[in-house]
Amino acid sequence: MIFRQLFEQETGTYTYLIADPETKEAALVDPVVETLERDLQLLKELGLTLCYCLETHIHADHITATGKLRELTNCQGVVPANATAKCADIFLGDGEILRVGSVEIQAIATPGHTDSHNAYLVNGDRVLTGDSLLIRGCGRTDFQSGSTTGLYHSVTQQLFTLPPETLVYPGHDYKGFTVSTIGEEKQHNPRFSTQTENSFVNLMTNLNLPNPKKIMEAVPANEHCGKITVKI
Protein backbone atom coordinates (compact mmCIF):
# COMPACT_ATOMS: atom_id res chain seq x y z
CA MET A 1 0.00 0.00 0.00
CA ILE A 2 1.05 3.56 -0.64
CA PHE A 3 0.16 5.59 2.45
CA ARG A 4 0.97 9.27 2.81
CA GLN A 5 0.13 11.71 5.58
CA LEU A 6 -0.07 15.30 4.34
CA PHE A 7 -0.41 18.44 6.48
CA GLU A 8 -2.20 21.75 5.95
CA GLN A 9 -0.59 24.25 8.29
CA GLU A 10 -3.21 26.99 8.60
CA THR A 11 -5.87 24.72 10.10
CA GLY A 12 -3.59 21.91 11.30
CA THR A 13 -5.45 19.42 9.10
CA TYR A 14 -4.12 16.05 7.98
CA THR A 15 -5.06 14.70 4.56
CA TYR A 16 -4.27 11.06 3.78
CA LEU A 17 -3.38 9.54 0.43
CA ILE A 18 -4.06 5.81 0.17
CA ALA A 19 -3.27 3.83 -2.97
CA ASP A 20 -2.65 0.40 -4.40
CA PRO A 21 0.84 0.44 -5.96
CA GLU A 22 -0.15 -2.30 -8.45
CA THR A 23 -3.48 -1.04 -9.82
CA LYS A 24 -2.57 2.64 -9.19
CA GLU A 25 -6.06 3.32 -7.78
CA ALA A 26 -6.04 5.99 -5.09
CA ALA A 27 -8.19 7.69 -2.49
CA LEU A 28 -7.76 10.93 -0.57
CA VAL A 29 -9.24 11.29 2.90
CA ASP A 30 -10.17 14.81 4.05
CA PRO A 31 -8.48 16.80 1.24
CA VAL A 32 -8.29 20.57 1.80
CA VAL A 33 -8.98 23.11 -0.94
CA GLU A 34 -5.88 25.17 -0.07
CA THR A 35 -3.59 22.19 -0.78
CA LEU A 36 -5.39 21.00 -3.92
CA GLU A 37 -2.46 21.74 -6.26
CA ARG A 38 0.06 19.95 -4.02
CA ASP A 39 -2.11 16.85 -3.85
CA LEU A 40 -2.89 16.82 -7.59
CA GLN A 41 0.84 17.11 -8.34
CA LEU A 42 1.64 14.22 -5.97
CA LEU A 43 -1.04 12.02 -7.57
CA LYS A 44 0.39 12.82 -11.00
CA GLU A 45 4.00 12.15 -10.00
CA LEU A 46 3.10 8.80 -8.44
CA GLY A 47 1.07 7.88 -11.54
CA LEU A 48 -2.11 7.38 -9.51
CA THR A 49 -5.76 7.55 -10.54
CA LEU A 50 -7.94 9.24 -7.94
CA CYS A 51 -11.05 7.09 -7.49
CA TYR A 52 -12.47 8.42 -4.21
CA CYS A 53 -12.40 11.42 -1.91
CA LEU A 54 -13.57 10.40 1.53
CA GLU A 55 -14.73 12.76 4.24
CA THR A 56 -14.62 11.71 7.87
CA HIS A 57 -17.33 14.36 8.45
CA ILE A 58 -18.65 17.75 7.35
CA HIS A 59 -15.80 20.01 8.40
CA ALA A 60 -16.28 23.39 10.09
CA ASP A 61 -12.70 24.68 9.97
CA HIS A 62 -11.75 24.25 6.32
CA ILE A 63 -13.35 23.72 2.91
CA THR A 64 -12.94 20.28 1.39
CA ALA A 65 -11.14 19.92 -1.95
CA THR A 66 -13.59 17.18 -2.97
CA GLY A 67 -15.76 19.47 -5.10
CA LYS A 68 -12.84 20.64 -7.22
CA LEU A 69 -11.32 17.17 -7.36
CA ARG A 70 -14.62 15.77 -8.67
CA GLU A 71 -14.59 18.42 -11.41
CA LEU A 72 -10.95 17.72 -12.33
CA THR A 73 -10.93 13.93 -12.08
CA ASN A 74 -13.48 11.13 -12.25
CA CYS A 75 -13.38 10.55 -8.51
CA GLN A 76 -16.44 9.95 -6.37
CA GLY A 77 -17.22 11.73 -3.11
CA VAL A 78 -17.71 9.46 -0.10
CA VAL A 79 -19.31 10.63 3.15
CA PRO A 80 -20.74 9.01 6.30
CA ALA A 81 -24.17 7.37 5.83
CA ASN A 82 -26.20 10.12 7.50
CA ALA A 83 -24.16 13.15 6.42
CA THR A 84 -26.01 16.26 5.30
CA ALA A 85 -24.29 16.26 1.89
CA LYS A 86 -26.82 15.14 -0.70
CA CYS A 87 -24.28 15.87 -3.41
CA ALA A 88 -22.09 12.92 -2.38
CA ASP A 89 -21.83 9.82 -4.56
CA ILE A 90 -21.44 7.18 -1.87
CA PHE A 91 -22.78 7.11 1.70
CA LEU A 92 -20.76 4.71 3.84
CA GLY A 93 -22.42 3.18 6.90
CA ASP A 94 -20.86 1.57 9.95
CA GLY A 95 -18.92 -1.56 8.98
CA GLU A 96 -19.20 -0.99 5.24
CA ILE A 97 -16.07 -1.48 3.19
CA LEU A 98 -14.73 0.57 0.29
CA ARG A 99 -12.03 -1.07 -1.85
CA VAL A 100 -9.22 0.92 -3.45
CA GLY A 101 -7.52 -1.77 -5.53
CA SER A 102 -6.51 -4.34 -2.94
CA VAL A 103 -6.71 -1.86 -0.05
CA GLU A 104 -9.73 -2.20 2.24
CA ILE A 105 -11.14 0.89 3.92
CA GLN A 106 -13.77 0.05 6.54
CA ALA A 107 -16.05 2.73 7.96
CA ILE A 108 -16.52 2.87 11.73
CA ALA A 109 -19.40 5.15 12.70
CA THR A 110 -17.99 7.46 15.38
CA PRO A 111 -20.50 10.28 15.93
CA GLY A 112 -20.04 12.89 18.62
CA HIS A 113 -17.82 15.63 17.19
CA THR A 114 -20.60 15.92 14.60
CA ASP A 115 -23.72 13.77 14.33
CA SER A 116 -22.39 12.09 11.19
CA HIS A 117 -18.77 11.01 11.47
CA ASN A 118 -16.78 8.02 10.27
CA ALA A 119 -13.37 6.78 11.27
CA TYR A 120 -11.74 4.70 8.52
CA LEU A 121 -9.85 1.51 9.31
CA VAL A 122 -7.30 0.94 6.55
CA ASN A 123 -6.16 -2.64 5.86
CA GLY A 124 -6.95 -3.48 9.47
CA ASP A 125 -3.78 -2.02 10.95
CA ARG A 126 -4.31 1.76 10.99
CA VAL A 127 -7.32 3.93 11.72
CA LEU A 128 -7.93 7.44 10.43
CA THR A 129 -9.89 8.93 13.31
CA GLY A 130 -10.90 12.29 11.81
CA ASP A 131 -12.01 14.61 14.62
CA SER A 132 -13.20 11.90 17.01
CA LEU A 133 -9.97 10.76 18.67
CA LEU A 134 -6.96 13.07 18.39
CA ILE A 135 -3.48 12.35 19.79
CA ARG A 136 -3.84 13.05 23.52
CA GLY A 137 -7.10 14.89 22.77
CA CYS A 138 -10.42 14.71 20.93
CA GLY A 139 -12.64 16.83 18.73
CA ARG A 140 -14.99 19.41 20.27
CA THR A 141 -18.71 18.65 20.55
CA ASP A 142 -20.34 22.08 20.81
CA PHE A 143 -21.71 22.63 17.30
CA GLN A 144 -23.07 20.77 14.23
CA SER A 145 -25.29 18.59 16.43
CA GLY A 146 -22.28 17.34 18.36
CA SER A 147 -22.86 15.08 21.34
CA THR A 148 -20.48 14.75 24.25
CA THR A 149 -21.88 11.42 25.43
CA GLY A 150 -21.94 10.26 21.80
CA LEU A 151 -18.25 11.04 21.39
CA TYR A 152 -17.40 9.33 24.67
CA HIS A 153 -19.17 6.17 23.49
CA SER A 154 -17.64 6.32 20.00
CA VAL A 155 -14.12 6.54 21.39
CA THR A 156 -14.37 4.20 24.37
CA GLN A 157 -16.73 1.59 22.89
CA GLN A 158 -15.75 1.66 19.21
CA LEU A 159 -12.18 2.89 18.68
CA PHE A 160 -10.77 1.58 21.97
CA THR A 161 -11.97 -1.95 21.12
CA LEU A 162 -9.52 -2.08 18.18
CA PRO A 163 -6.25 -4.00 18.87
CA PRO A 164 -3.85 -1.86 20.96
CA GLU A 165 -1.16 -1.88 18.27
CA THR A 166 -3.54 -0.27 15.72
CA LEU A 167 -1.94 2.95 14.48
CA VAL A 168 -3.96 6.13 15.09
CA TYR A 169 -3.78 8.78 12.38
CA PRO A 170 -5.85 11.83 13.42
CA GLY A 171 -7.63 14.46 11.33
CA HIS A 172 -5.84 17.28 13.10
CA ASP A 173 -2.86 17.95 15.27
CA TYR A 174 -1.71 21.18 16.84
CA LYS A 175 1.36 20.00 18.81
CA GLY A 176 3.46 18.29 16.14
CA PHE A 177 2.33 14.70 16.70
CA THR A 178 1.81 12.60 13.57
CA VAL A 179 0.81 9.15 14.78
CA SER A 180 -0.06 7.21 17.93
CA THR A 181 -1.59 3.83 18.74
CA ILE A 182 -4.92 2.75 20.26
CA GLY A 183 -3.09 1.27 23.25
CA GLU A 184 -1.19 4.49 23.85
CA GLU A 185 -4.32 6.65 23.66
CA LYS A 186 -6.26 4.35 26.00
CA GLN A 187 -3.47 4.75 28.53
CA HIS A 188 -2.37 8.36 28.05
CA ASN A 189 -5.12 10.42 26.42
CA PRO A 190 -6.18 12.77 29.25
CA ARG A 191 -9.69 13.13 27.83
CA PHE A 192 -10.39 9.41 28.31
CA SER A 193 -7.76 7.66 30.45
CA THR A 194 -8.60 9.61 33.60
CA GLN A 195 -12.21 10.63 32.91
CA THR A 196 -15.50 8.95 33.67
CA GLU A 197 -18.35 9.65 31.25
CA ASN A 198 -19.71 12.29 33.63
CA SER A 199 -16.40 14.08 34.16
CA PHE A 200 -15.79 13.96 30.37
CA VAL A 201 -19.16 15.64 29.78
CA ASN A 202 -18.32 18.31 32.36
CA LEU A 203 -14.89 18.89 30.85
CA MET A 204 -16.19 19.18 27.28
CA THR A 205 -19.14 21.38 28.29
CA ASN A 206 -16.80 23.90 29.87
CA LEU A 207 -14.14 24.20 27.16
CA ASN A 208 -15.54 27.58 26.01
CA LEU A 209 -13.68 27.48 22.71
CA PRO A 210 -14.16 30.22 20.12
CA ASN A 211 -15.88 29.10 16.90
CA PRO A 212 -13.54 28.09 14.05
CA LYS A 213 -12.76 31.17 11.95
CA LYS A 214 -14.22 29.68 8.77
CA ILE A 215 -17.32 27.96 10.20
CA MET A 216 -19.88 30.21 8.49
CA GLU A 217 -18.24 29.62 5.15
CA ALA A 218 -16.99 26.05 5.57
CA VAL A 219 -20.08 24.19 6.78
CA PRO A 220 -22.45 25.27 3.99
CA ALA A 221 -19.72 24.77 1.40
CA ASN A 222 -18.90 21.29 2.70
CA GLU A 223 -22.60 20.35 2.78
CA HIS A 224 -22.35 20.98 -0.98
CA CYS A 225 -19.19 18.82 -1.31
CA GLY A 226 -16.92 21.87 -1.32
CA LYS A 227 -18.83 23.88 -3.91
CA ILE A 228 -19.06 27.40 -2.59
CA THR A 229 -22.69 28.00 -3.49
CA VAL A 230 -23.89 29.80 -0.42
CA LYS A 231 -23.17 33.51 -0.06
CA ILE A 232 -22.66 34.69 3.49
Place this chain on the structure above:
Amino acid sequence: MIFRQLFEQETGTYTYLIADPETKEAALVDPVVETLERDLQLLKELGLTLCYCLETHIHADHITATGKLRELTNCQGVVPANATAKCADIFLGDGEILRVGSVEIQAIATPGHTDSHNAYLVNGDRVLTGDSLLIRGCGRTDFQSGSTTGLYHSVTQQLFTLPPETLVYPGHDYKGFTVSTIGEEKQHNPRFSTQTENSFVNLMTNLNLPNPKKIMEAVPANEHCGKITVKI
Protein backbone atom coordinates in the same frame (compact mmCIF):
# COMPACT_ATOMS: atom_id res chain seq x y z
CA MET B 1 10.95 -0.57 16.34
CA ILE B 2 9.12 2.45 17.71
CA PHE B 3 9.46 5.25 15.15
CA ARG B 4 7.82 8.65 15.56
CA GLN B 5 8.04 11.74 13.41
CA LEU B 6 7.45 14.94 15.42
CA PHE B 7 7.03 18.45 14.01
CA GLU B 8 8.05 21.89 15.29
CA GLN B 9 5.86 24.42 13.49
CA GLU B 10 7.79 27.66 13.85
CA THR B 11 10.87 26.43 11.97
CA GLY B 12 9.23 23.51 10.12
CA THR B 13 11.66 21.10 11.79
CA TYR B 14 11.15 17.34 12.12
CA THR B 15 12.45 15.53 15.19
CA TYR B 16 12.51 11.72 15.15
CA LEU B 17 12.07 9.35 18.06
CA ILE B 18 13.57 5.90 17.52
CA ALA B 19 13.33 3.16 20.15
CA ASP B 20 13.53 -0.55 20.79
CA PRO B 21 10.15 -1.64 22.22
CA GLU B 22 11.80 -4.55 24.07
CA THR B 23 14.79 -2.89 25.78
CA LYS B 24 13.06 0.53 25.93
CA GLU B 25 16.29 2.25 24.81
CA ALA B 26 15.59 5.38 22.75
CA ALA B 27 17.26 8.05 20.63
CA LEU B 28 16.05 11.43 19.45
CA VAL B 29 17.32 12.86 16.18
CA ASP B 30 17.40 16.67 15.85
CA PRO B 31 15.40 17.57 18.98
CA VAL B 32 14.35 21.22 19.24
CA VAL B 33 14.52 23.21 22.47
CA GLU B 34 11.01 24.65 21.99
CA THR B 35 9.47 21.15 21.98
CA LEU B 36 11.58 19.74 24.83
CA GLU B 37 8.62 19.28 27.20
CA ARG B 38 6.50 17.51 24.57
CA ASP B 39 9.31 15.09 23.78
CA LEU B 40 10.16 14.42 27.45
CA GLN B 41 6.49 13.69 28.13
CA LEU B 42 6.30 11.29 25.19
CA LEU B 43 9.45 9.44 26.35
CA LYS B 44 7.94 9.15 29.83
CA GLU B 45 4.55 7.93 28.61
CA LEU B 46 6.16 5.28 26.41
CA GLY B 47 8.41 4.20 29.28
CA LEU B 48 11.57 4.85 27.26
CA THR B 49 15.11 5.61 28.39
CA LEU B 50 16.78 8.27 26.29
CA CYS B 51 20.29 7.03 25.45
CA TYR B 52 21.29 9.32 22.58
CA CYS B 53 20.49 12.65 20.98
CA LEU B 54 21.79 12.70 17.43
CA GLU B 55 22.31 15.79 15.32
CA THR B 56 22.35 15.55 11.56
CA HIS B 57 24.38 18.78 11.63
CA ILE B 58 24.93 22.07 13.48
CA HIS B 59 21.62 23.81 12.85
CA ALA B 60 21.29 27.49 11.96
CA ASP B 61 17.52 27.89 12.27
CA HIS B 62 16.79 26.49 15.72
CA ILE B 63 18.53 25.60 18.96
CA THR B 64 18.95 21.91 19.70
CA ALA B 65 17.37 20.44 22.83
CA THR B 66 20.39 18.15 23.29
CA GLY B 67 22.05 20.35 25.93
CA LYS B 68 18.98 20.36 28.16
CA LEU B 69 18.28 16.68 27.52
CA ARG B 70 21.85 15.82 28.59
CA GLU B 71 21.27 17.72 31.82
CA LEU B 72 17.91 16.07 32.48
CA THR B 73 18.73 12.50 31.40
CA ASN B 74 21.85 10.36 31.04
CA CYS B 75 21.81 10.61 27.27
CA GLN B 76 24.88 11.19 25.12
CA GLY B 77 25.16 13.76 22.33
CA VAL B 78 26.07 12.37 18.92
CA VAL B 79 27.29 14.55 16.02
CA PRO B 80 28.96 14.00 12.64
CA ALA B 81 32.68 13.13 12.84
CA ASN B 82 34.01 16.55 11.87
CA ALA B 83 31.35 18.74 13.51
CA THR B 84 32.49 21.86 15.37
CA ALA B 85 30.89 20.74 18.62
CA LYS B 86 33.69 19.67 20.96
CA CYS B 87 31.11 19.22 23.70
CA ALA B 88 29.59 16.15 22.01
CA ASP B 89 30.10 12.67 23.44
CA ILE B 90 30.24 10.66 20.22
CA PHE B 91 31.47 11.67 16.77
CA LEU B 92 30.00 9.39 14.11
CA GLY B 93 31.90 8.98 10.82
CA ASP B 94 30.64 7.74 7.46
CA GLY B 95 29.48 4.13 7.68
CA GLU B 96 29.72 3.92 11.47
CA ILE B 97 26.82 2.33 13.29
CA LEU B 98 25.14 3.34 16.53
CA ARG B 99 22.94 0.72 18.20
CA VAL B 100 19.79 1.63 20.13
CA GLY B 101 18.81 -1.74 21.54
CA SER B 102 18.31 -3.85 18.43
CA VAL B 103 17.88 -0.83 16.15
CA GLU B 104 20.85 0.01 13.91
CA ILE B 105 21.49 3.62 12.97
CA GLN B 106 24.16 3.98 10.30
CA ALA B 107 25.76 7.35 9.55
CA ILE B 108 26.07 8.40 5.93
CA ALA B 109 28.34 11.44 5.54
CA THR B 110 26.38 13.89 3.39
CA PRO B 111 28.21 17.24 3.53
CA GLY B 112 27.09 20.21 1.44
CA HIS B 113 24.36 22.00 3.38
CA THR B 114 27.06 22.33 6.03
CA ASP B 115 30.59 20.94 5.92
CA SER B 116 29.75 18.37 8.58
CA HIS B 117 26.46 16.59 7.99
CA ASN B 118 25.22 13.05 8.46
CA ALA B 119 22.16 11.32 7.14
CA TYR B 120 21.10 8.39 9.33
CA LEU B 121 19.95 5.10 7.81
CA VAL B 122 17.66 3.38 10.34
CA ASN B 123 17.37 -0.43 10.19
CA GLY B 124 18.25 -0.26 6.51
CA ASP B 125 14.79 0.74 5.31
CA ARG B 126 14.45 4.46 6.10
CA VAL B 127 16.89 7.35 5.94
CA LEU B 128 16.71 10.55 7.97
CA THR B 129 18.23 13.02 5.53
CA GLY B 130 18.52 16.12 7.72
CA ASP B 131 19.00 19.18 5.52
CA SER B 132 20.69 17.38 2.63
CA LEU B 133 17.76 15.94 0.69
CA LEU B 134 14.32 17.40 1.39
CA ILE B 135 11.06 16.23 -0.22
CA ARG B 136 11.16 17.80 -3.70
CA GLY B 137 13.92 20.11 -2.49
CA CYS B 138 17.25 20.27 -0.65
CA GLY B 139 19.01 22.32 2.01
CA ARG B 140 20.66 25.63 1.12
CA THR B 141 24.45 25.81 0.80
CA ASP B 142 25.27 29.48 1.31
CA PHE B 143 26.57 29.55 4.90
CA GLN B 144 28.39 27.43 7.51
CA SER B 145 31.00 26.34 4.95
CA GLY B 146 28.29 24.89 2.71
CA SER B 147 29.27 23.50 -0.67
CA THR B 148 26.96 23.27 -3.63
CA THR B 149 29.05 20.68 -5.47
CA GLY B 150 29.47 18.81 -2.18
CA LEU B 151 25.71 18.64 -1.69
CA TYR B 152 25.17 17.53 -5.29
CA HIS B 153 27.62 14.67 -4.78
CA SER B 154 26.19 13.73 -1.38
CA VAL B 155 22.68 13.43 -2.77
CA THR B 156 23.38 11.91 -6.17
CA GLN B 157 26.30 9.64 -5.24
CA GLN B 158 25.41 8.69 -1.67
CA LEU B 159 21.68 8.96 -0.97
CA PHE B 160 20.52 8.12 -4.50
CA THR B 161 22.49 4.84 -4.40
CA LEU B 162 20.21 3.53 -1.63
CA PRO B 163 17.44 1.13 -2.79
CA PRO B 164 14.57 3.06 -4.44
CA GLU B 165 12.03 1.87 -1.86
CA THR B 166 14.04 3.39 1.01
CA LEU B 167 11.79 5.82 2.89
CA VAL B 168 13.03 9.42 3.03
CA TYR B 169 12.32 11.32 6.26
CA PRO B 170 13.63 14.90 5.95
CA GLY B 171 14.85 17.34 8.60
CA HIS B 172 12.41 20.00 7.44
CA ASP B 173 9.32 20.44 5.40
CA TYR B 174 7.41 23.60 4.52
CA LYS B 175 4.66 22.21 2.26
CA GLY B 176 3.06 19.56 4.44
CA PHE B 177 4.94 16.51 3.15
CA THR B 178 6.00 13.96 5.76
CA VAL B 179 7.73 11.15 3.87
CA SER B 180 8.92 10.20 0.41
CA THR B 181 11.16 7.50 -1.09
CA ILE B 182 14.59 7.54 -2.71
CA GLY B 183 13.07 6.37 -6.01
CA GLU B 184 10.48 9.13 -5.93
CA GLU B 185 13.06 11.84 -5.21
CA LYS B 186 15.41 10.60 -7.95
CA GLN B 187 12.54 10.90 -10.40
CA HIS B 188 10.67 13.98 -9.18
CA ASN B 189 12.94 16.21 -7.07
CA PRO B 190 13.34 19.29 -9.30
CA ARG B 191 16.73 20.11 -7.74
CA PHE B 192 18.23 16.84 -8.99
CA SER B 193 16.00 15.04 -11.52
CA THR B 194 16.29 17.77 -14.16
CA GLN B 195 19.59 19.40 -13.18
CA THR B 196 23.18 18.71 -14.21
CA GLU B 197 25.86 19.47 -11.62
CA ASN B 198 26.53 22.80 -13.35
CA SER B 199 22.90 23.87 -13.54
CA PHE B 200 22.41 22.81 -9.90
CA VAL B 201 25.34 25.04 -8.88
CA ASN B 202 23.85 27.94 -10.84
CA LEU B 203 20.42 27.39 -9.32
CA MET B 204 21.72 27.19 -5.75
CA THR B 205 24.06 30.16 -6.17
CA ASN B 206 21.17 32.37 -7.23
CA LEU B 207 18.58 31.47 -4.58
CA ASN B 208 19.23 34.74 -2.69
CA LEU B 209 17.52 33.54 0.47
CA PRO B 210 17.45 35.69 3.60
CA ASN B 211 19.45 34.31 6.54
CA PRO B 212 17.47 32.19 9.04
CA LYS B 213 16.07 34.49 11.74
CA LYS B 214 17.91 32.73 14.55
CA ILE B 215 21.28 32.10 12.86
CA MET B 216 23.32 34.45 15.09
CA GLU B 217 21.92 32.78 18.19
CA ALA B 218 21.49 29.20 16.98
CA VAL B 219 24.88 28.38 15.45
CA PRO B 220 27.04 29.34 18.49
CA ALA B 221 24.55 27.70 20.84
CA ASN B 222 24.49 24.49 18.79
CA GLU B 223 28.31 24.44 18.62
CA HIS B 224 28.01 24.16 22.41
CA CYS B 225 25.42 21.34 22.17
CA GLY B 226 22.55 23.72 22.77
CA LYS B 227 23.97 25.49 25.81
CA ILE B 228 23.37 29.17 25.25
CA THR B 229 26.81 30.37 26.33
CA VAL B 230 27.41 33.10 23.81
CA LYS B 231 25.75 36.47 24.28
CA ILE B 232 24.89 38.30 21.11
